[in-house]
Amino acid sequence: MKLLKLSANKKSFRPVIFNKEGISLVTGRRKSSSDADTYNSVGKSLMIFLIHFCLGLKKSDALEEKLADWVFRLDFEIKGVSHYSCRSTSNQSKIVYDGEDLSLKEYWKKMGREIFGLGEDDKNLSFRSLITRFIRNGKAGYVSFDRFMSGEQDDKALLNTSFLLGLDFHLALAKIQYREEFVNIQKQEKNLDKDSSMKDVLLHGDVKNVDVDIMNLERDITKLSTDIENFEIASDYGIVKKEADDISKGLSIAKNESFKYQMFLDSIEKSLSHKPDISKDRLLSFFEEAQVSLADIIVKRIEDVERFNKGLIEDRRRILLEQKKEYLRLLDEAKKKVSQLEKEENEKLQYLNSHGALEDFVKLTSYLSDKKISLERLNQYKELHSQYSVRKEEIKKAMAEENIKTQQYLDSNVDLTKKILSYFHDYANKLYGEKGASLTIENNDGENKLRYNINAHIPADAGDGVSGAKMFCFDWTLMSACENRFVDCLVHDSRLMSETDPRQIASMLQIAFEETNRLKCQYILTLNESTIENLKMVMTPEEFKEIVEDNQVLELNDDSDEGKLLGIQVDLEYE
Numbered sequence: 001m002k003l004l005k006l007s008a009n010k011k012s013f014r015p016v017i018f019n020k021e022g023i024s025l026v027t028g029r030r031k032s033s034s035d036a037d038t039y040n041s042v043g044k045s046l047m048i049f050l051i052h053f054c055l056g057l058k059k060s061d062a063l064e065e066k067l068a069d070w071v072f073r074l075d076f077e078i079k080g081v082s083h084y085s086c087r088s089t090s091n092q093s094k095i096v097y098d099g100e101d102l103s104l105k106e107y108w109k110k111m112g113r114e115i116f117g118l119g120e121d122d123k124n125l126s127f128r129s130l131i132t133r134f135i136r137n138g139k140a141g142y143v144s145f146d147r148f149m150s151g152e153q154d155d156k157a158l159l160n161t162s163f164l165l166g167l168d169f170h171l172a173l174a175k176i177q178y179r180e181e182f183v184n185i186q187k188q189e190k191n192l193d194k195d196s197s198m199k200d201v202l203l204h205g206d207v208k209n210v211d212v213d214i215m216n217l218e219r220d221i222t223k224l225s226t227d228i229e230n231f232e233i234a235s236d237y238g239i240v241k242k243e244a245d246d247i248s249k250g251l252s253i254a255k256n257e258s259f260k261y262q263m264f265l266d267s268i269e270k271s272l273s274h275k276p277d278i279s280k281d282r283l284l285s286f287f288e289e290a291q292v293s294l295a296d297i298i299v300k301r302i303e304d305v306e307r308f309n310k311g312l313i314e315d316r317r318r319i320l321l322e323q324k325k326e327y328l329r330l331l332d333e334a335k336k337k338v339s340q341l342e343k344e345e346n347e348k349l350q351y352l353n354s355h356g357a358l359e360d361f362v363k364l365t366s367y368l369s370d371k372k373i374s375l376e377r378l379n380q381y382k383e384l385h386s387q388y389s390v391r392k393e394e395i396k397k398a399m400a401e402e403n404i405k406t407q408q409y410l411d412s413n414v415d416l417t418k419k420i421l422s423y424f425h426d427y428a429n430k431l432y433g434e435k436g437a438s439l440t441i442e443n444n445d446g447e448n449k450l451r452y453n454i455n456a457h458i459p460a461d462a463g464d465g466v467s468g469a470k471m472f473c474f475d476w477t478l479m480s481a482c483e484n485r486f487v488d489c490l491v492h493d494s495r496l497m498s499e500t501d502p503r504q505i506a507s508m509l510q511i512a513f514e515e516t517n518r519l520k521c522q523y524i525l526t527l528n529e530s531t532i533e534n535l536k537m538v539m540t541p542e543e544f545k546e547i548v549e550d551n552q553v554l555e556l557n558d559d560s561d562e563g564k565l566l567g568i569q570v571d572l573e574y575e
Contacts, residue, residue: 001078001115001487002522006050009071012567016047016554018489018524022516023509023551028494029529030558042556043565044526045493049574050074052137054085056095056107056128062574063089067566078114079486115486116163124173129160133478135491136471138575142495145456145470155449162452164482165420167441171406172451175399179449182395185388188270192384210382217375224368231361244348245365251341252369256376258334261327263380268324272317403445406452410443417441423480427473428458431507435459439477465500472496472508476515489522494531502534506543509535513547 007015018024028042053060054074063070073086085107086096095107102110112118112127132141132148140150146157155176162169228245349362410417421439428437435458442453456470472492479490490512497505512523536544557563 003489004075007073014565021520023512024524025552026526026554028556042558046565048493054087056104059092062572066570066572134487145474158450164478168409174402175451176449178395178399185392189388214378217371221371228364247341247345248365251345252372254334254337258338261331264327268320272320406443420481423477424473427476430511431469431504468496468500491524494526494528502538506535506538509547
């Protein structure tokens, strides 16, 4: 994917035409001396935001409010074929892609398939999350080398980066899913302990004493059963008493069955309703649609993910739904039986009560029934806790095996990791010389959702702007080492170099100049006038002309409103 042109439906907008290969500089020149005016006010960062807007960024209320009825268009090419995306600020739920109206979700799927080879089952990867690795998004994208957008969770960030670097990302996915299941079980255990119905039956008020409570209940039930068995009433009540006793026993069994099935259903519902701890907008970004011709290694990874997802998610959900259907049927039958037995019991007890001498017998049988129900609940509680404990141990074992598997994977793929690390090391050395810069990829065996530890290091004594240098070197490492993409452009905002020494900025541009020629790709960068003036002092005239002057595609300025990107004055808080 290469960016060709950014334009709009308003004549005031200043179109940006990017060089198809090499460096494209969009510069900002400040004439006004007002403190309220800055380089940023001319529209350099806004240009990058609008690129994201045309590539399916979430809805922007600021654009809808301040730029109503504007339509922005981004022309680009994928694998040498020209395409375009148009998006209106007043109807942001749709994107026109090559003349076809698409919803955001449809657009994400199409772009994910065409650019990153994502399949329908790659629900943990998305076009939006991956494209930000090449076009950092907003202020949040320039805080750390491994953070490219606002709100991205650590595990999802690592998953996306691992995918692009060609690391075994389904190892990262496996750890995420195991850890999420483990945490979910812990939550279910806490919910079970807090259940009000359980507190009512705990004799000592503490779940730790459940075995003692069960033993005491069993003892009480035995004694009550003996007392009821030996209970004597007048001979007139013999037949009716036996019938009432049989009905009561059947009713107790039916109630226990009904309660048991309800507990099973509640537990199933909690499992079915559990979702990853992410927002709706972010979750939507993980659903893609597939069907393109892919490289064999990518097809294999997708198949692995498909089998893994179906093994851990679809099979689990299918089993739970089948169990739910069966327990609903059993619960319905149990409730009908309870209703019928309650009616029969009431009729019998009314008859016996009307003839007297039944009060003590009723109290005993009712007390016994309550004790049996409490015992059944405690046994079910104990069984569920046992199941949870067993599953947690199974997950711990599986995660330990995954730790070993990951270490073996890293040990057997030294060439891959060495290639990745060498890119970063070479870029950093060109900026700062041999100062011990490094990028490490290690196995993370901690109790978390992170499979790999990817750490970039440039010694602090290298000078100011180290954070920006890490981002620059890491982003170019992604471009050079990337295994799963058809992205041939890298976009940086001037904020990446805001604290960087002009000599290092000159080195960055030299690296970009060389790498765009080597990789036949684009490097799009916004720069302030002050930075350009400083570059003149540290670059030779020939270097400055070849790298800076000859590659300036647009100059924005505050001479007048017409000199700004939009061509108008508007206060736009889009980040």
